[in-house]
Amino acid sequence: MRKLLENALKVCDSAEVYMRKVSSTSVSMLMGELQGIEGEKKTEVSLRIVKNGKMGAAIATSVDDETIIERALISLAHQGSEACAFENTSFNPVQSESDAVKNLTTDQMVENLISLSERIVNMDQNIKFGLDISKNIKEVYLINSSGFDGNYTHTQLDQGVYTLNAQGFHNVSKEFTGTEIHTFSVDDLEKLIKLHQLDEKPVSLSNEKLPVVFSGHVMGAMMLRVLGGVNAGNVVKEISPVTGKLGQQIFSDRITIRDDGTLPFGVNTFAFDDEGTPSQNTVLYKTGVLKNYLASQSHARKLGIPATGNAIKRALFSKEIENAPSVFETNLIVEGNCISDETLIKGIERGLFITGVMGAHTGNINQGEFSLNISSAYLIENGELTGKVKGAMIAGNIYDLFKNVESIGTELEPMRGIFYHMGYSPMVKFSSASIVGK
Amino acid sequence: MDIQSLKATLPEEGFCDLRYQDFNVTSIKGTKNEIDTVAVIKKTGGNVRVLTGGGYGTFCFTDLEDIHDAFKEATFASNLIKGKKKIETIEVNVDEVKVNPVLDPRTISIEDKKALVAKYIALFMSDSLIVNLETEYYEQFTDTIILNNKGTEVRQEELIVGLNFRITSKRDDLTQITRLSLGGGDSFDLLLNKEDEVLAKVKQTIDLLDAEPVIGGNYDVVLDSEVSGLFIHEAFGHLSEADNLIGNEVLANTMTIGETFAVKEFNVIDDPTLPGYPGSYTYDHEGTKAKKTYLIKDGKLSGRLHSLESAAFMHENPTGHARAKNFGFTPIVRMGNIYIDKDRHTLDEMIASIDDGLYLFGSAGGQTSGDTFTFAVQGAYRIKHGKITGMVRDLALTGHLFSTLKNIEMIGNEIDFSRSGGCGKGGQILIKSGKGSAPIKIKNMGIGGK
Numbered sequence: 092m093r094k095l096l097e098n099a100l101k102v103c104d105s106a107e108v109y110m111r112k113v114s115s116t117s118v119s120m121l122m123g124e125l126q127g128i129e130g131e132k133k134t135e136v137s138l139r140i141v142k143n144g145k146m147g148a149a150i151a152t153s154v155d156d157e158t159i160i161e162r163a164l165i166s167l168a169h170q171g172s173e174a175c176a177f178e179n180t181s182f183n184p185v186q187s188e189s190d191a192v193k194n195l196t197t198d199q200m201v202e203n204l205i206s207l208s209e210r211i212v213n214m215d216q217n218i219k220f221g222l223d224i225s226k227n228i229k230e231v232y233l234i235n236s237s238g239f240d241g242n243y244t245h246t247q248l249d250q251g252v253y254t255l256n257a258q259g260f261h262n263v264s265k266e267f268t269g270t271e272i273h274t275f276s277v278d279d280l281e282k283l284i285k286l287h288q289l290d291e292k293p294v295s296l297s298n299e300k301l302p303v304v305f306s307g308h309v310m311g312a313m314m315l316r317v318l319g320g321v322n323a324g325n326v327v328k329e330i331s332p333v334t335g336k337l338g339q340q341i342f343s344d345r346i347t348i349r350d351d352g353t354l355p356f357g358v359n360t361f362a363f364d365d366e367g368t369p370s371q372n373t374v375l376y377k378t379g380v381l382k383n384y385l386a387s388q389s390h391a392r393k394l395g396i397p398a399t400g401n402a403i404k405r406a407l408f409s410k411e412i413e414n415a416p417s418v419f420e421t422n423l424i425v426e427g428n429c430i431s432d433e434t435l436i437k438g439i440e441r442g443l444f445i446t447g448v449m450g451a452h453t454g455n456i457n458q459g460e461f462s463l464n465i466s467s468a469y470l471i472e473n474g475e476l477t478g479k480v481k482g483a484m485i486a487g488n489i490y491d492l493f494k495n496v497e498s499i500g501t502e503l504e505p506m507r508g509i510f511y512h513m514g515y516s517p518m519v520k521f522s523s524a525s526i527v528g529k
Numbered sequence: 530m531d532i533q534s535l536k537a538t539l540p541e542e543g544f545c546d547l548r549y550q551d552f553n554v555t556s557i558k559g560t561k562n563e564i565d566t567v568a569v570i571k572k573t574g575g576n577v578r579v580l581t582g583g584g585y586g587t588f589c590f591t592d593l594e595d596i597h598d599a600f601k602e603a604t605f606a607s608n609l610i611k612g613k614k615k616i617e618t619i620e621v622n623v624d625e626v627k628v629n630p631v632l633d634p635r636t637i638s639i640e641d642k643k644a645l646v647a648k649y650i651a652l653f654m655s656d657s658l659i660v661n662l663e664t665e666y667y668e669q670f671t672d673t674i675i676l677n678n679k680g681t682e683v684r685q686e687e688l689i690v691g692l693n694f695r696i697t698s699k700r701d702d703l704t705q706i707t708r709l710s711l712g713g714g715d716s717f718d719l720l721l722n723k724e725d726e727v728l729a730k731v732k733q734t735i736d737l738l739d740a741e742p743v744i745g746g747n748y749d750v751v752l753d754s755e756v757s758g759l760f761i762h763e764a765f766g767h768l769s770e771a772d773n774l775i776g777n778e779v780l781a782n783t784m785t786i787g788e789t790f791a792v793k794e795f796n797v798i799d800d801p802t803l804p805g806y807p808g809s810y811t812y813d814h815e816g817t818k819a820k821k822t823y824l825i826k827d828g829k830l831s832g833r834l835h836s837l838e839s840a841a842f843m844h845e846n847p848t849g850h851a852r853a854k855n856f857g858f859t860p861i862v863r864m865g866n867i868y869i870d871k872d873r874h875t876l877d878e879m880i881a882s883i884d885d886g887l888y889l890f891g892s893a894g895g896q897t898s899g900d901t902f903t904f905a906v907q908g909a910y911r912i913k914h915g916k917i918t919g920m921v922r923d924l925a926l927t928g929h930l931f932s933t934l935k936n937i938e939m940i941g942n943e944i945d946f947s948r949s950g951g952c953g954k955g956g957q958i959l960i961k962s963g964k965g966s967a968p969i970k971i972k973n974m975g976i977g978g979k
């Protein structure tokens with residue numbers, strides 16, 4: 092890496108070399124039978140250079156591939172993006188790795204699935220289900236010509252269980268993700284089986300306004316829209332609906348949303364982002380008041396605000412090395428005046444508990460708009476889940492919906508955008524939303 | 530890359546294969562009037578699969594020195610899976626496929642590519658009501674060696690070049706977003722002289738600001754070719770991917786060949802061998818030759834898309850539809866160019882048959898889960914008493930696959946293919962995925978507004 096940096100500096104004014112080594116294993120099981128085991132070991136390198144105030148970038152799959160310098164020069168010659176200086180800020184260690192995950196062998200992952208499978212069968216012999224477990228170890232190294240020299244290791248273990256309905260289609264799922272190993276509790280599995288059985292009680296809704304509860308998992312679809320607003324890149328481009336609204340009450344005072352890259356053992360916890368900015372805990376909305384934007388180095392400079400450690404090499408649907416560092420979430424955390432999940436559901440006379448949506452990536456995300464198919468939801472009547480709702484839609488705008496936050500549950504679930512985990516949220520109850528039924 | 534030395538690494542036991550790939554992308558991305566990034570991406574790596582036990586063990590690597598360890602790891606993994614799975618119908622191919630575009634984008638200088646992109650950007654941004662534009666030029670060239678220990682030895686070049694625009698108009702607090710894709714084949718000339726298409730899209734994006742928001746409910750609808758293509762991709766295409774059926778006999782029963790799914794005029798085909806579209810290719814990433822496959826013929830389920838493994842599971846023939854985003858991923862069953870075949874109706878006849886409904890245009894992304902699907906469209910025209918009236922905006926559609934297919938009443942007489950690729954499955958976004966259709970009329974379709 093050092094040699095590549097030195098060679099790059101012969102043709103430019105400043106440079107940064109980022110390298111990541113990824114190894115992963117994933118195992119899947121369906122109906123008690125192991126389906127396949129996948130593994131990978133990848134090394135990927137990214138070079139960013141600055142010359143005469145312009146910036147260029149290139150990637151390679153080996154530090155010895157010196158064509159990366161020529162390709163970075165091509166990029167520099169043609170792209171219009173302004174150069175930003177490479178920073179050298181000291182960072183603090185974070186809890187982003189676990190020896191238990193590192194030492195977890197493929198045999199143990201297989202045993203883990205077999206044992207979970209047996210537990211589920213013992214609880215319900217008729218249930219059809221699948222299991223997945225996936226382990227990922229990522230080592231990141233970053234050096235730049237300003238003197239930054241850092242590295243960290245991130246371990247991640249994803250574990251999931253899903254059930255299939257009578258036609259063989261996906262029905263109910265539960266997942267855990269984080270830096271550490273999680274064990275499914277009896278309570279987790281009992282809840283899953285209870286929801287699974289409600290598939291046999293289908294319910295149709297007409298067009299109506301109802302109180303709705305979004306599961307923590309489904310809050311991910313809403314968080315894509317929250318991010319579109321607080322992304323400083325969109326503020327710079329003047330396409331964020333909350334441009335110039337720092338300090339204003341935007342959402343209900345019952346909700347607080349923060350982005351915490353330092354969260355111990357979080358799914359997206361790291362010591363520094365892909366520009367070398369230390370990770371931090373950034374409050375986005377405190378009791379509904381807009382407090383901060385999430386900014387990369389260049390946005391921070393343009394807006395005169397601090398960089399927040401959210402410049403990440405990814406895009407909405409990809410985490411490839413070639414993705415330029417862009418503003419994305421670390422661990423988004425939704426919190427507020429919490430009441431237990433049970434009490435929250437019990438307090439609803441008639442409402443909808445939404446656990447799955449489709450179409451999160453469509454519509455005008457940055458403006459906060461959503462129009463979602465409700466792929467999985469349960470009708471709540473007199474505080475009880477009484478049937479599974481099929482074929483309904485929910486549409487609106489988060490800047491209206493989030494004014495109606497009524498209460499927030501306690502049990503954190505991993506949030507998902509489309510492909511990737513976004514952090515953690517408990518269930519959230521909104522006092523009223525329009526549902527398009529049959 | 531030397532095929533013979535790669536071949537020498539293949540273990541003899543069981544079934545195993547190796548994909549080794551040079552992956553090259555040139556991309557130019559812009560926002561509003563600016564070109565933000567220009568990247569020339571080059572990656573190399575391999576992916577091996579071994580079947581000595583009850584399921585595949587697979588391993589991906591970037592350092593060629595790791596190839597023996599990759600086979601070792603994959604063999605160890607496969608043996609952890611109890612049983613002895615066999616792939617019976619392996620089609621052995623030995624071939625070399627080179628791309629031969631009319632105008633090879635790799636021969637065009639970056640300056641000229643940038644100039645073309647800049648010209649279109651300026652056209653889009655010429656109207657002050659267009660407030661945001663996201664532009665992406667992409668050119669992906671791969672050189673892939675596919676080998677297995679049964680004798681397959683395929684070296685295949687693939688090339689796709691295109692331009693995607695996402696256009697936002699705004700007046701007061703109302704914004705509208707549309708999309709335009711150009712190219713999607715292997716030739717640069719498909720991107721040239723598209724000024725009229727760009728200006729028409731600018732006009733449509735601005736006209737949508739005067740459109741009324743749709744009122745959610747059930748409507749009789751006509752889908753233009755782009756929306757019909759998206760519909761068949763989301764609603765039915767994914768369900769035709771037979772890797773869903775592996776180990777899931779209940780679903781295999783739901784998808785019994787010969788089952789009536791739609792009216793007898795309804796035919797759905799997936800054909801990667803059609804030249805010049807996003808999902809066109811010769812061999813899949815298991816080295817099986819791509820085959821034109823009827824999925825629905827005369828309204829009845831007649832086939833499905835297969836990998837070697839899914840074909841073996843279903844005791845059917847491989848169709849050449851196992852593909853991966855790049856060497857970093859395992860091949861999974863993907864659509865090539867899926868389309869609804871033409872029938873006899875003109876667009877005017879379909880519109881004239883509707884008393885109160887919508888004519889939907891322009892796709893804006895969708896998703897599917899099992900037998901339910903959803904997708905968004907860029908806009909629609911109201912149909913009143915058989916005639917097109919004003920525009921409506923903010924539409925998303927949702928439905929249940931089997932009932933929606935049965936509600937298809939008329940099929941148009943002309944097929945058009947989308948110029949945009951792109952489909953996500955299993956964490957892989959595959960740009961080389963195509964879709965097309967004749968326009969179709971569906972009765973009683975669920976439309977969600979805001």
